Amino acid sequence: MLPALSRVAVCGGTHGNELSGVYLVHERLKRRKKSQVMEPVAVVTVMSNPRAVQRCVRYTETDLNRCFTHAILSASEQTSYELVRSQELNSLLGPKGSAEAMDLICDLHNTTANMGLCLITYSDSDWICLHICKYLQARAQHPRTDAMEIGPQPHGLIRANIFMAMQEAVQLLLDWVRLFNSGAQFEGGSVDVYTLVKNIDYPRDPHTHTIIAAVHPDLQDRDFCLLHPGDPMFLSFSGETLRYKGKEPLYPFFINESAYYEKAVALSLARRRKVEIPAIRSSRM
Amino acid sequence: MLPALSRVAVCGGTHGNELSGVYLVHERLKRRKKSQVMEPVAVVTVMSNPRAVQRCVRYTETDLNRCFTHAILSASEQTSYELVRSQELNSLLGPKGSAEAMDLICDLHNTTANMGLCLITYSDSDWICLHICKYLQARAQHPRTDAMEIGPQPHGLIRANIFMAMQEAVQLLLDWVRLFNSGAQFEGGSVDVYTLVKNIDYPRDPHTHTIIAAVHPDLQDRDFCLLHPGDPMFLSFSGETLRYKGKEPLYPFFINESAYYEKAVALSLARRRKVEIPAIRSSRM
Numbered sequence: 001m002l003p004a005l006s007r008v009a010v011c012g013g014t015h016g017n018e019l020s021g022v023y024l025v026h027e028r029l030k031r032r033k034k035s036q037v038m039e040p041v042a043v044v045t046v047m048s049n050p051r052a053v054q055r056c057v058r059y060t061e062t063d064l065n066r067c068f069t070h071a072i073l074s075a076s077e078q079t080s081y082e083l084v085r086s087q088e089l090n091s092l093l094g095p096k097g098s099a100e101a102m103d104l105i106c107d108l109h110n111t112t113a114n115m116g117l118c119l120i121t122y123s124d125s126d127w128i129c130l131h132i133c134k135y136l137q138a139r140a141q142h143p144r145t146d147a148m149e150i151g152p153q154p155h156g157l158i159r160a161n162i163f164m165a166m167q168e169a170v171q172l173l174l175d176w177v178r179l180f181n182s183g184a185q186f187e188g189g190s191v192d193v194y195t196l197v198k199n200i201d202y203p204r205d206p207h208t209h210t211i212i213a214a215v216h217p218d219l220q221d222r223d224f225c226l227l228h229p230g231d232p233m234f235l236s237f238s239g240e241t242l243r244y245k246g247k248e249p250l251y252p253f254f255i256n257e258s259a260y261y262e263k264a265v266a267l268s269l270a271r272r273r274k275v276e277i278p279a280i281r282s283s284r285m
Numbered sequence: 286m287l288p289a290l291s292r293v294a295v296c297g298g299t300h301g302n303e304l305s306g307v308y309l310v311h312e313r314l315k316r317r318k319k320s321q322v323m324e325p326v327a328v329v330t331v332m333s334n335p336r337a338v339q340r341c342v343r344y345t346e347t348d349l350n351r352c353f354t355h356a357i358l359s360a361s362e363q364t365s366y367e368l369v370r371s372q373e374l375n376s377l378l379g380p381k382g383s384a385e386a387m388d389l390i391c392d393l394h395n396t397t398a399n400m401g402l403c404l405i406t407y408s409d410s411d412w413i414c415l416h417i418c419k420y421l422q423a424r425a426q427h428p429r430t431d432a433m434e435i436g437p438q439p440h441g442l443i444r445a446n447i448f449m450a451m452q453e454a455v456q457l458l459l460d461w462v463r464l465f466n467s468g469a470q471f472e473g474g475s476v477d478v479y480t481l482v483k484n485i486d487y488p489r490d491p492h493t494h495t496i497i498a499a500v501h502p503d504l505q506d507r508d509f510c511l512l513h514p515g516d517p518m519f520l521s522f523s524g525e526t527l528r529y530k531g532k533e534p535l536y537p538f539f540i541n542e543s544a545y546y547e548k549a550v551a552l553s554l555a556r557r558r559k560v561e562i563p564a565i566r567s568s569r570m
Contacts, residue, residue: 154439157543160499160520214445235445237312258442
């Protein structure tokens with residue numbers, strides 16, 4: 001028996017140029033104004049970084065999605081827009097870790113990587129998130145795995161298919177919460193989980209730090225397909241193939257995400273394992 | 286008989302986040318430093334907007350690609366970076382329209398639209414450009430038609446396949462110039478040309494001006510495929526299909542180019558026609 005999820009937040013525009021979440025939040029806010037229907041669960045819809053959304057950029061001064069640390073949230077004076085905004089969001093949806101905080105936050109993201117519908121959570125023993133993942137895998141059209149990351153979609157534009165996949169996934173997530181709150185029993189089972197092992201940067205010129213190779217065509221768009229030692233990884237601009245030198249086969253993801261060039265990440269590598277999750281049900285609201 | 290093309294410019298980074306051209310220029314500049322080979326035609330390689338390249342943005346203050354008007358180029362005092370830079374480029378590659386100007390400029394661009402390899406020229410009686418187009422169509426892997434526009438590639442990242450297609454196309458273009466300058470005869474024939482008829486904006490909320498629909502999945506990625514009256518054009522975020530209301534079938538292109546959201550262009554529509562081009566050869570250098 002787990003407590004019911006009485007307050008859920010759906011956030012979009014944490015990165016202002018990831019437009020599926022931006023327009024999904026726009027749409028939810030508009031429909032709410034029109035219908036004023038009381039939902040059986042309190043769903044708060046939030047545009048996380050309105051200034052970045054307005055300018056259609058990832059962020060204006062600091063990456064908001066890296067601001068939700070206790071150090072930043074508890075600092076007394078903040079100057080940059082995103083640092084201030086992270087504290088506002090913490091007041092609205094938190095305080096983080098407190099009893100008043102949201103029970104579940106679904107933060108909507110896009111990626112240029114071919115990751116399909118991917119759920120990111122920071123614990124592999126969060127039964128709620130893993131049950132939601134299992135539920136989505138059985139129902140959504142292209143799920144792979146409490147951010148929701150959908151791609152491929154370039155930043156700064158919206159593709160109808162990606163928007164619809166996100167809309168469907170958010171609907172399924174909220175359906176799950178309603179079922180859970182109504183006391184329904186969810187059977188246990190196993191869920192595939194990918195755990196980050198390491199990030200790999202683009203090959204760079206040692207002096208200028210300029211990128212000298214692109215992701216290899218054989219690897220591009222093959223997120224979550226096992227990469228073996230010796231497989232092509234990069235193709236240099238002069239035509240040379242550079243291979244994966246690791247000793248262990250690993251699963252690549254976030255392959256060629258444009259926002260990660262500045263973070264020195266060409267792709268991430270993960271280990272896959274099956275996590276057994278128990279049956280759960282809520283103590284009804 | 287046409288005059289030889291003694292000076293050719295290859296420009297990249299006119300838009301700083303269109304990375305195929307940026308890295309192609311990097312690569313050309315690096316190779317030139319290493320080899321110092323004199324080419325039979327003087328090819329100038331230029332990074333058009335280094336500040337935008339450094340920040341990985343389309344432009345810093347003004348779209349450089351809209352600055353090459355006689356009014357801007359002849360203005361006495363310029364303040365924005367791109368306005369100043371357009372005058373610098375005009376000194377380097379022009380003056381525009383003068384006898385000292387480059388004989389041919391190939392300005393490299395990427396688009397998020399599925400336009401393949403597409404040559405943009407501002408005249409349909411420029412026999413040089415149309416012959417180059419014909420030459421590329423017969424040889425390059427995915428050509429469709431004196432900017433070179435290649436997609437789909439999201440801005441701010443580089444895909445190896447798109448980079449290689451651009452590299453091949455630039456190589457073929459320079460091969461053509463060398464052949465032409467050597468006095469080779471190029472047979473006449475016909476070339477398909479798409480002429481802009483009009484631009485179509487995204488459907489927007491009349492009050493907030495916010496986009497309320499995405500390009501329809503049936504139209505997305507179908508650049509240069511004939512669009513008929515009544516065909517689906519947009520899918521609203523609430524699920525409604527909006528159709529093409531024109532009376533004439535036209536060819537869509539630049540479908541869902543992210544940089545054109547700010548320019549109120551969801552797609553452009555063109556008429557196609559065959560242009561007959563005469564046989565040409567140069568008076569040798």
